Amino acid sequence: MVAIIDYGVGNLFSLRSSLAEIGADAVVTSDEKVIASSDRIILPGVGAFEDAARKLRESGMADVVRREAALGKPLLGICLGMQLMFDKSYEYGEHEGLGLIHGVVRPIADVIPDDYKIPHIGWNALRFTADSPLFKYISEGDYVYFVHSFYAADCDESTLAVTEYGADLTAAAANGNVYGCQFHPEKSGTVGLRILKAFLELHRTGDLK
Amino acid sequence: MITKRIIPCLDVKDGRVVKGVNFENLGDVASPVDMAKLYTNSGADELVFYDITASAEGRKLFTEILTETASNVFIPLTVGGGINTIADFDRVLKCGADKVSVNSGAIRNPSLITEAAKLYGDQCVVLSCDIKRVDGEFRVFARGGRDDTGMEAISWIRRCVDMGAGEVVVNSIDTDGVKKGFDIEMLDAVCKAVSVPVIASGGAGSIDDFIELFRKVPTIDAGLAASIFHFGEVSIADLKARMAEEGIPVRIV
Numbered sequence: 314m315v316a317i318i319d320y321g322v323g324n325l326f327s328l329r330s331s332l333a334e335i336g337a338d339a340v341v342t343s344d345e346k347v348i349a350s351s352d353r354i355i356l357p358g359v360g361a362f363e364d365a366a367r368k369l370r371e372s373g374m375a376d377v378v379r380r381e382a383a384l385g386k387p388l389l390g391i392c393l394g395m396q397l398m399f400d401k402s403y404e405y406g407e408h409e410g411l412g413l414i415h416g417v418v419r420p421i422a423d424v425i426p427d428d429y430k431i432p433h434i435g436w437n438a439l440r441f442t443a444d445s446p447l448f449k450y451i452s453e454g455d456y457v458y459f460v461h462s463f464y465a466a467d468c469d470e471s472t473l474a475v476t477e478y479g480a481d482l483t484a485a486a487a488n489g490n491v492y493g494c495q496f497h498p499e500k501s502g503t504v505g506l507r508i509l510k511a512f513l514e515l516h517r518t519g520d521l522k
Numbered sequence: 523m524i525t526k527r528i529i530p531c532l533d534v535k536d537g538r539v540v541k542g543v544n545f546e547n548l549g550d551v552a553s554p555v556d557m558a559k560l561y562t563n564s565g566a567d568e569l570v571f572y573d574i575t576a577s578a579e580g581r582k583l584f585t586e587i588l589t590e591t592a593s594n595v596f597i598p599l600t601v602g603g604g605i606n607t608i609a610d611f612d613r614v615l616k617c618g619a620d621k622v623s624v625n626s627g628a629i630r631n632p633s634l635i636t637e638a639a640k641l642y643g644d645q646c647v648v649l650s651c652d653i654k655r656v657d658g659e660f661r662v663f664a665r666g667g668r669d670d671t672g673m674e675a676i677s678w679i680r681r682c683v684d685m686g687a688g689e690v691v692v693n694s695i696d697t698d699g700v701k702k703g704f705d706i707e708m709l710d711a712v713c714k715a716v717s718v719p720v721i722a723s724g725g726a727g728s729i730d731d732f733i734e735l736f737r738k739v740p741t742i743d744a745g746l747a748a749s750i751f752h753f754g755e756v757s758i759a760d761l762k763a764r765m766a767e768e769g770i771p772v773r774i775v
Contacts, residue, residue, distance in 0.1 A: 324620070326592060326615075326617070327592065327618060330618065333593070334594075359642075359643055359645070359646075360642075361643075431717070432644070432645060432688065432718075434688070434689065434743070435524045435525060435744075436524070436525045436527065436773045437523065437525065438523065456525065456773040458598060460645045477523055500596060500597060500598050500620065501596070502562065503775070506596060
């Protein structure tokens, strides 16, 4: 069973429907026992980092997610959920993340030319920078759907894929069993469903780096 | 590289897809759910569902159609029509919409944009604007293009973006339904005025019209159309193949 962490952030309709489409048994929950009994966890999220990080802490879900990740359970953060995996974010200030993947979250505006629009909204291609079981059903150059104004930086060792938007932006990253997608697999058509299917097939792994 | 998006728009009335010429003479087309699946498989980058129903019964049917579509289609879904309050945002987001477009509702109450952007994020709030040339200026029209608001369009759009609209759909009433091409002059003016994504609507009659749009307004992000896709005059697969040939960045499925 997949536990989709419910901490009051974002619209989970599409994620639930996508998982149902590929035959996954998914539960939206903030119940520690349910999460503990799950095989894998998805951390969704849209909106502001500071607000989401606070809700994650206050709901107790930050500790639960860290504990489950330390057990080697496959964990996938999507969009803001991915950014929350990192050490910290510089989105309007400086805010602490879960520290499960090393790196920081910075404004896209720092690295892209002035004439590029922000947010980065739309379909953009993936370029793989490492082999990952997450990509076993997709190909380099496949398009996925992005909506974001911030990106994960200083994380070369963990980067699995980048996308080109005036600069190479981190599109997917991993540290052991902890995965993150900046794009929305649940909104990325067939390619997105294939990424979710690959995530469902990941096995529990060893310790974090 | 980010691709130019092709977006079919489904005007829905009492649970069926319709399309008007200059917003009049509505004619029935097909099931919105079937059309959404068809478009997704042929390469649509996004879908817009526009609720043109006025009755409560029609609205309930729309919500059911939306839920069914969102459960079966896994690309971004924008919903518009009759969005006047935060409760309206909430209703369609719960049924699976990813973005909500506001038009007359924002004209009546501009703070709707600010409130919605704060609650759901800028990326969720799409400003849809019906524009017509009046006395040598671009004028904002309300109520499906029926009422001249007297407001100048470019300053209105700028104001809405400042309040938190994350994307803008520009529908030219002057070219809508005429099928002689997008309103290049109007779209260029809007693209120069704002830094958020702009979606062109109104006037597409052929593949060439889309090519002209992306060539002449290189900062436009997407082209939206309804009847030419519904009636099979332009297939999305053919359109995208041609865009690729012309060197326009496009997602081929």
